[in-house]
Amino acid sequence: MKTYLLYIVGLVALMAVLAVSIQARLLWPSIALAVTLLWLCFSLYGRTGRLLYAYRETEKENERLHTRLAEAERQLQYLRQLTENVDTALFVCTTDGRIDWMNHAAKGLAYGTSLPTTILQAIADQAEVVDGCALSTTLLRIDGQRRLVVALKDVSMLMQRQEMEAWQQLIRVLTHEIMNSLTPIISISETLTNENEAFAVINRRCHALLDFVESYRQLTRIKAPERTTFPVGELFAHITGLYPQVQTQGDGLLTADRSQLEQVLINLIRNAYESGATKVEVTTTSDGEIHVHDNGCGMSPDVVNHAFIPFYTTKPTGTGIGLSLCRQIILKHGGTITVDSHEGCGTTFTIKL
Numbered sequence: 001m002k003t004y005l006l007y008i009v010g011l012v013a014l015m016a017v018l019a020v021s022i023q024a025r026l027l028w029p030s031i032a033l034a035v036t037l038l039w040l041c042f043s044l045y046g047r048t049g050r051l052l053y054a055y056r057e058t059e060k061e062n063e064r065l066h067t068r069l070a071e072a073e074r075q076l077q078y079l080r081q082l083t084e085n086v087d088t089a090l091f092v093c094t095t096d097g098r099i100d101w102m103n104h105a106a107k108g109l110a111y112g113t114s115l116p117t118t119i120l121q122a123i124a125d126q127a128e129v130v131d132g133c134a135l136s137t138t139l140l141r142i143d144g145q146r147r148l149v150v151a152l153k154d155v156s157m158l159m160q161r162q163e164m165e166a167w168q169q170l171i172r173v174l175t176h177e178i179m180n181s182l183t184p185i186i187s188i189s190e191t192l193t194n195e196n197e198a199f200a201v202i203n204r205r206c207h208a209l210l211d212f213v214e215s216y217r218q219l220t221r222i223k224a225p226e227r228t229t230f231p232v233g234e235l236f237a238h239i240t241g242l243y244p245q246v247q248t249q250g251d252g253l254l255t256a257d258r259s260q261l262e263q264v265l266i267n268l269i270r271n272a273y274e275s276g277a278t279k280v281e282v283t284t285t286s287d288g289e290i291h292v293h294d295n296g297c298g299m300s301p302d303v304v305n306h307a308f309i310p311f312y313t314t315k316p317t318g319t320g321i322g323l324s325l326c327r328q329i330i331l332k333h334g335g336t337i338t339v340d341s342h343e344g345c346g347t348t349f350t351i352k353l
Contacts, residue, residue, distance in 0.1 A: 089133075089152040091115065092142075100147065115150065123150070222325070225257035225333050232284050238262055239282060243269055250284030256333055256353055264326045264337075268292045268349050271322060277346070290351040299341040307339055 015037065021030040083090055089106035093099045097115040122130035123137050134153040139146060235258065236248040246269060254261070265282060269292065272280045277296035284290050299307065303314060310324040330337040333353055341347035 087154070091148075091150040091152075093148050093150060095146055095148060106152070109152070119150070119152075123148070222260075222328055222332060225260055225329075227255055227257055227333075229253050229255045230258055234258075235262065235265075236282065239265055239269070242266065243273075243280070245280070247279070247281045248283070249281070252284065252286070252288075254284070254288065254353065257329075260329045260333075264329050264351070265290075265292065267322045267326050272296055272347065275347070288353055290353075291348055292351075293346060293348040295346045298343045298345050298347055299339070300343055304339055304341050308337075 083103045085104070087105055089109055090103045091099055091106055091111075092101040093115060097120045099111065099113055099115065102111075119130055119135070122135055128135060130152075134151075136151045138149040140149060141147070230253065232250050232252050232254055235254065236250070239262070240246055240248060269280050269282070272292070272294035275294070275296040277294035279295045281293045282290070283293075308323050308327045310321055327337050330351055330353070335351060335353040337349060337351050339347060339349050
């Protein structure tokens with residue numbers, strides 16, 4: 001801007017001097033002044049052209065920057081939506097575990113302002129799983145400071161499904177082989193039963209073994225749930241029709257396979273009474289959870305850890321498939337079933353659909 005002012009002042013001054021020189025009829029000074037004036041005009045024109053070109057290029061660059069900024073803003077919004085809506089808990093925290101930022105899934109864990117010591121220890125041990133969650137960490141430098149990005153993904157349901165599928169495969173193989181062996185033995189023993197009492201014993205034990213195998217085959221024959229929406233009151237009415245002493249509380253609607261859900265609740269109630277309970281309560285919450293609580297003898301920590309494993313039982317005549325069957329039904333609904341029990345304090349099963 002100062003250069004332009006100097007050019008303009010110089011042009012005005014030269015024009016004034018030129019006018020005086022022409023009026024005084026000074027030929028050569030007038031020619032020299034005129035040439036200088038023309039040179040200044042051409043110089044100013046060239047400089048103006050270069051400035052206009054630079055201005056147009058600046059405008060183009062501004063448009064490109066604006067486009068890049070808009071694209072970056074769209075990507076930022078996409079990443080924000082992605083991090084807030086994924087079911088993986090994400091944390092950005094200091095190396096000592098103080099949380100700087102967390103997404104919506106992480107807020108549901110209610111860790112407060114810092115990561116719990118179990119997760120910090122798992123990070124230090126480079127563990128891949130902690131408290132039923134897959135753990136991954138990344139160390140970054142943000143604004144010149146070291147930060148940990150911690151991701152926690154609940155894989156407990158996936159692990160339960162894989163475990164159940166493995167048990168089902170094992171049961172299929174075992175029952176297939178046992179049935180293939182039992183069928184000809186039963187046929188032959190029935191033919192020879194009238195001739196020898198020993199064969200009658202073989203026949204009876206084969207039928208008993210056949211019934212035993214059939215009970216386990218239930219685990220591999222659960223149909224996919226046929227979901228309907230029904231009032232909680234109807235479900236409770238059927239339950240209390242079978243067990244009048246059971247206390248129920250809750251209302252609203254449930255969406256599930258009603259007959260399969262009834263089978264789960266009946267199994268849990270029957271187990272409660274068989275464990276010595278005198279009081280059983282079945283309740284529902286506003287978010288669709290179902291709780292089955294009893295005042296029985298409770299379970300030891302070891303029994304709780306093995307409660308849903310097929311064939312595991314603490315009853316002298318139990319088959320060990322009741323709770324496993326319940327969990328498989330709930331898993332087929334896409335839900336979870338958990339147990340909270342302490343010896344002498346009763347047991348509570350929680351079903352989330």
